[in-house]
Amino acid sequence: MLVEAKAAFWFLPFVLPICWHAAYTDLREMRISNRSVLLLAGVFLLIGPVVLPLADYGQGLVQMAAILAIGFALNAAGAVGAGDAKFAAAAAGFIAPGDLRFLLALLAAMLLAGVATHRLVRSTGLRDLAPGWTSWERKRKFPMGLSLGGTLALYLILGALLGQ
Numbered sequence: 001m002l003v004e005a006k007a008a009f010w011f012l013p014f015v016l017p018i019c020w021h022a023a024y025t026d027l028r029e030m031r032i033s034n035r036s037v038l039l040l041a042g043v044f045l046l047i048g049p050v051v052l053p054l055a056d057y058g059q060g061l062v063q064m065a066a067i068l069a070i071g072f073a074l075n076a077a078g079a080v081g082a083g084d085a086k087f088a089a090a091a092a093g094f095i096a097p098g099d100l101r102f103l104l105a106l107l108a109a110m111l112l113a114g115v116a117t118h119r120l121v122r123s124t125g126l127r128d129l130a131p132g133w134t135s136w137e138r139k140r141k142f143p144m145g146l147s148l149g150g151t152l153a154l155y156l157i158l159g160a161l162l163g164q
Contacts, residue, residue: 001099001163002096002163003096003099003164004051005161006163007051007052007056007163008157008163010051011044011047011094012156015040015043015094018039019150019152019153020149021033022036022087023148023149023150025145026144026149027118027133027135027145028130028133029134030134030135030143031081031083032148037087037089037090040087040091044060044064044093048060048093056096060092060094063093064089064093065089067088068085068086068089071084071085081144087145087148088148091148091151094152094155095155099159103155107151110147110150113147114142114147118146
């Protein structure tokens, strides 16, 4: 992994609760709040310049803007939710450019695991552990915050352990 281990380690205590919150609220309400997105972006904006080389920090800002533009286009086409697009954009700054292939594979695995787990729980009595969650009723929709938050969290955990 090309992410700097030191940077991933410093981001983790701030990013993990935001990822958990985004996943939880998306499961419960089928929405990722702007507050979560702004907090995630704020962590990068405030801590990034302290723990990343200036070039990597600048690249992260460019990545955030690019993913935001792509996300808005996908949202306009009806392919992703607005909260998902904004969360992905805020998360993009944390990803080392050389880790893109690894990140996409990790996201694919997290999507498969998330969809399978969500569908399994939804179709069994386990859903009674969380009554009233909107995601149980949306048959054709999936709370992407579960996989997006999980992907960023796992990426940073692995980065702290295996990064440069």
